[in-house]
Amino acid sequence: MADFVQVLDPGHGGDDPGAVANGLREKDLTLKIALYARDYIHELYEGVKVYLTREKDVFVSLIERANFANRLNADHFCSIHINAGGGKGFESFIYNGNYPNKPKTQALRNVLHDTIVSETNLANRGKKEANFAVLRETNMPAVLTENGFIDNPSDAAFLKSDDNLRKIALAHAHGLAKAHGWKAKPNKQPSPQSSSPSKGKVFYRVITGSFENRENAEQCVKELKAKGFDSFIDVYKK
Secondary structure, three states: OOOEEEEEEEOOEOOEOOOEEOOEEHHHHHHHHHHHHHHHHHHHEEOEEEEEOOOOOOOOOHHHHHHHHHHOOOOEEEEEEEEOOOOOOEEEEEEOOOOOOHHHHHHHHHHHHHHHHHHHOOOEEEEEEEOOHHHHOOOOOEEEEEEEEOOOHHHHHHHOOHHHHHHHHHHHHHHHHHHHOOEEOOOOOOOHHHHOOOOOOOOOOOOOOOOOOHHHHHHHHHHHHHOOOOOOOOOOOO
C-alpha cells in the first residue's frame, strides 16, 4: 500500500511576515509548528510521508503552495496560520464553494478542529468556511487552521512558549491521525503529555576537552565555532 501523503503549509515567509504583534511574527510561529508537527507524525505513525511547502524562511506564493500539493497528488493539505484582528482562540476553515469532496473535507476538518481545541485549551471560535486560495486551488481535502491571535495578550503569551508551540503541533498530529485513521507505531502511544519531546528523554553531552587555563578553553571554543560546531565553556571546580 502506498504511503499517505500529508502536506503541511506554514503560512507566510520571507518578505511576507504575516501578522506581527507582541514581539512575534506569524511566519516564524507557523514554521516552527509545521516542523514540529512533521517530526511528531513521522515519529508516531506508520505509512505517512509529510511534506512542507517551505522548510525555512522563504516566500512561497499561494498558488505555488497549492501546486506543490497537487504535484505530489497529496491525500490531504493543512495550512497553518496565526490569527490577528482583536479576537482570541482557535478557528479552522475549509473552502466555502461547492465541490465533490466537501463532505469528506468537512468530516476531516471536524476531527482535526475538535482535537486541537481539546489538547491546546485555546478558546473555540468555531468551524468556518472561506474562499482562501490554498483551499480553493488544492485538489485534495484541505483545511486552514488559525492557532490563536498574535495581537491578543493572553494568546501571544501562550505562543511565546516553545512548549506550547509543540503542544499545538502535537495536537495537529493527533487530529490528523484520528481523522485519517493512521496507525500508531509499536510502543508509540501519542498523548498530549508528550507535547514536550525533551521531557523524560536522555541526552548525551559531547566534551572536547578540559583546561586549567581559560585562554586555552576559549581558543578551543573559537576553533570549534569556526568549524560550525556550537560550543560553550562550562566552569566547574573539583
